[in-house]
Amino acid sequence: MSQDFKALEQLETEAGRLLAAIDDAGRRDILRKIARELKAGQAARIAKQQNPDGAAFAPRKKRGEPRGGNGARRFLYPSGGNGPPRIVFMKSWSYDGPLMTGFDVEAGGIRSFETKKIIKFLGVSPAEDNKASGGNIRNRLTIKQKAMFRKLRTGRYLKSGVDDYGLWVGFLGKVAGIARIHQEGGKDRTSRRGPTVQYAQRELLGVTNQDREDILDLVLRHMQV
Template sequence: MVDIGADDLGELERFAGGILASMQPAERRSLFRKVARTLRTGQQKRIARQENPDGSRFAPRRRGKDPVPGGYAVKFLYPSGGSGEPRLVLMHSWVRQGALLTGYDVRAGGLRSFEWRKVVRWLPVGEGEQNKGAGRIRRPTIRQRAMFRRIRRSGVMLANASDQEAWVGFAGRVAAVARIHQLGLFDKPSANAAEIRYAMRELLGFSAQDRAMVLEATIDHILAGADDA
């Protein structure tokens, strides 16, 4: 959580602390709500740039292991996604990447991925269903997307205030995940995987740009109130 309290405002206190102290609680709460939203916007933009508060770049994500190619066709029953019967899957060329089996699904007519643990039953592959090019599938090119695209959304990154402070942070499971990256802690990438140490990536932090944005929002609020008086 990034926290700006009325008693610990730094530069903001030097410029506007006296005026803040003289405000009524309701007015101060209104100001801190604006500050919280301003701060959240700054955090979201910085995360989108993949930067820590000091301007350094986030550590890149780990590169996954190369998939293991399957040198034969496979055939199995797999849950259809509804309450109906499992569907039949026949894959000629495929690769195994962690818990996923990815390859050309003959019946679907395209590249598909399936979880090994969800396979209902493996079936024998007939001689006519084998293919000469099994195992020669090329690894799909996956576009490297920016990390934390979901975590920076306004519905996930929360912003709120009281008459004493403004804050930006996360809650529940998202907070636990954010803390792992924020502090560079150990965690399991998946339920059956071994623990690894994640690189420290400061999702929340108070940068010089954030400080300037908060100060500007506060002064704008005070000037607007003076104009209305």
């Protein structure tokens, strides 16, 4: 253990002693400041696409260019359970690896289907065809080439708070489950009907040495007021 690390631990121990000695209102006030600063540090690090140890996030798996956009498609697809297959009518479609992605008219939005599960392609009349409509899907897919977790690091999803036991920074509800999969490198479906894939571990949350130093500085400044 380096001398700098030992000194930092000694200062943290002393800062903890000082925090324990102040009244509840004062302790909550400084904990709120620490939580806000720690949350900002987590967001900044995620924006840099870095793990807490400074290593870069594992890159996305490379994909080939999506193929398709060749008009409307109609096909039979399993509905799940024991129900009969549904007829899917898709516009603005593209092949993206093992998936066929496009605008599902019945669902009213973009959906993905595993091509190996398609039971049978059905005919499409000339009036239903939309040969020039593939661009929107291609543009949508290129969004995945941008920085990862752009939404997760915003204040809408990344939260912080204090309670009687200390402070916390993290995600809540359904978003917490999504973040955990990436934090631990777990498995999940690419979409509701999509295949299950193994995600690389990317540590969205974690305290860096710089975070520790910044928090310690904040505590010491607070004590000097």
